[in-house]
Amino acid sequence: MQSMVVNIKLYxxxxxxxxxxxxxxxxxxxxxxxxxxxxxxxADRPANIPDKxxxxxxxxxxxxxxxxxxxxxxGFHIDLARSLCEVLESSCSLRIVPFxxxxxxxxxxxxxxxxxxxxxxxxxxxxxxxxxAYLKLPARFVVRADESDDFNPQQPTGKTVSVEAGSRxxxxxxxxxxxxxxxxxxTAMKARESLKSGEADTHFGDGLSLSFWLRGQASENxxxxxxxxxxxxxxxxxxxxxxxxxxDIERLEALNYALRxxxxxxxxxxxxxxxxxxxFF
Numbered sequence: 639m640q641s642m643v644v645n646i647k648l649y650x651x652x653x654x655x656x657x658x659x660x661x662x663x664x665x666x667x668x669x670x671x672x673x674x675x676x677x678x679x680x681a682d683r684p685a686n687i688p689d690k691x692x693x694x695x696x697x698x699x700x701x702x703x704x705x706x707x708x709x710x711x712x713g714f715h716i717d718l719a720r721s722l723c724e725v726l727e728s729s730c731s732l733r734i735v736p737f738x739x740x741x742x743x744x745x746x747x748x749x750x751x752x753x754x755x756x757x758x759x760x761x762x763x764x765x766x767x768x769x770x771a772y773l774k775l776p777a778r779f780v781v782r783a784d785e786s787d788d789f790n791p792q793q794p795t796g797k798t799v800s801v802e803a804g805s806r807x808x809x810x811x812x813x814x815x816x817x818x819x820x821x822x823x824x825t826a827m828k829a830r831e832s833l834k835s836g837e838a839d840t841h842f843g844d845g846l847s848l849s850f851w852l853r854g855q856a857s858e859n860x861x862x863x864x865x866x867x868x869x870x871x872x873x874x875x876x877x878x879x880x881x882x883x884x885x886d887i888e889r890l891e892a893l894n895y896a897l898r899x900x901x902x903x904x905x906x907x908x909x910x911x912x913x914x915x916x917x918f919f
Contacts (some may be wrong), residue, residue, distance in 0.1 A: 670919040671907045673773050674877065675898045684891045690729040691889060693719045694749035694876035696737045701913040702755055714913040715753045716770070718919055721905045722896040740767065744883055751889060757876040769893045771877020772906075776867030777807055778918060780833065780852065783862050789840060791865030794818045800829040800838035809844050810873045827856075834860045845918035853916050865919045 695703045695715055703713040716732065723730035732753075733874075735743050740752050745765065758768040779791045789797070796816040801808040803822040811820050821838055823829040830851060832838040844865060851857050869875050880897075881891045900906050910917070 669911060670917045671910055672774065672919045673901065674774065675901050676747055677902075681895055681898050681900070684888070684895055686888045687726050687752070687892050688728055688889050690731075691723065691726075691751055691893075692749045693730065694735045694740045695719075695732055695751045695775050696740070696745055697734050699737075699755070714736045717753075717909050717912075718906075719753050721900045721909070722893060725896040725899045725903075726892055730770040732796050741881075744811070744881065748882075750882065750886070751893065752881040755878045756881050758879055759876075762881070765884060766881040767890050768879040768881050768892060770897060771879050772897050773878040774869060774875065775867050776845045776919060777810065777842060777874045778848055778867060779840050779842055779864045780830075780848055781840045781851045781864045782833065782836075785839070786862055786864055791840075792873045794840065796841040798837070802826040802829050802843060805843070806873050807844070810868075811842055830857070834854075834858070840864065846912055846914070849914060849916040849918040857914065861917075913916065 644890075697703050697705055697711060699713075701713055702715045703711065706712050707839075711732070711734075713918075719730060719732060726841065733743075733749055735749070735827070737754060740749075740754055744752055745751055754769070756762065758771075762768075768844075779794075781789045794815055798819045798821055799811055799815065800821045800823060801811050803824055805826070808820070808822055811818065821829070821832060823832060826843055826847065829838070830841050833841040834857070841861075845863075846862070852861060852863070867874075880893055882893070
C-alpha cells in the first residue's frame with residue numbers, strides 16, 4: 639500500500655482545486671474510466687444480505703483514505719464503502735486501524751471487511767477471502783510533451799528508459815525491452831527528474847503516482863502520458879480488493895454484487911473522476 643500513497647499536501651491541493659471547478663466544468667468523454675466487470679454478466683441480488691458491515695481501514699493513504707483540513711475522514715475508499723452500503727441497504731460503519739493490524743483485527747471479529755487496497759495473493763488467500771478487484775494499478779509511459787509524437791510505447795527500441803531500481807517496472811523493462819537503454823534510479827522521483835532534464839527519453843512507472851505528478855508542481859508541466867496502460871499478468875495485473883474473513887460467503891457475495899451495481903449505476907465513474915482527476919488508464 640505504501641507505494642500507492644500520494645504526497646498529502648500535493649493531493650489536497652489538487653483535490654480542493656478540482657472541487658472548486660466541479661460546478662462549472664463537465665467531464666470530457668475522452669476520460670478513460672476503467673471497467674473490471676463484465677458488462678454482459680447478469681448478477682442477481684443475493685438472497686442473504688448482511689444487516690451490517692463494519693469496514694476496517696487506515697487514514698494515512700490519500701487519495702484512498704485521509705483526513706481533510708477540518709479533520710474529517712474522506713477519500714475514495716470512504717465514498718466507495720458508503721456507496722456499497724447504499725446498494726445493499728445495510729447499516730455500515732468504518733473503523734480506523736493501523737494497516738499492519740487490520741488482518742488480525744478482521745480475524746478477531748473487530749470488523750467485517752478490510753478496505754485498504756489489499757491485493758489477493760496466495761499467502762493472504764489462506765487466511766481471508768477477497769472480492770473481485772475494484773481498481774488495478776497499471777504501469778504507464780510518460781514522455782516530454784514536446785516529444786510525445788516521436789515515441790512509440792510499443793517499441794522503445796533505442797530509447798533511454800528511466801525506471802526505479804528494484805521495482806517491478808525495472809524488472810519488466812529489462813526483460814521485455816533488451817534493445818532499449820534502461821537507466822535505473824534510486825527513487826521514482828529521481829527517475830522522473832531524469833526525464834525532465836533530458837537524460838532519459840521516457841519514464842516507465844506507476845500510473846497512479848504519475849497521474850498526480852503530471853498535475854503537480856514538481857513536473858512543471860513537462861510531460862504527458864504516452865500510450866495506454868500496461869496490465870501484464872505477473873507484473874501489473876494485481877487488483878485492489880476488499881477482504882473478508884475466510885468462509886464469510888454472505889458478505890463476500892453481497893460486496894461483489896454491490897461493486898458491480900456501483901459500476902453499472904454510474905457511481906464508480908463519479909468517484910473515479912473525483913479522486914483521480916487525471917485518469918491513469
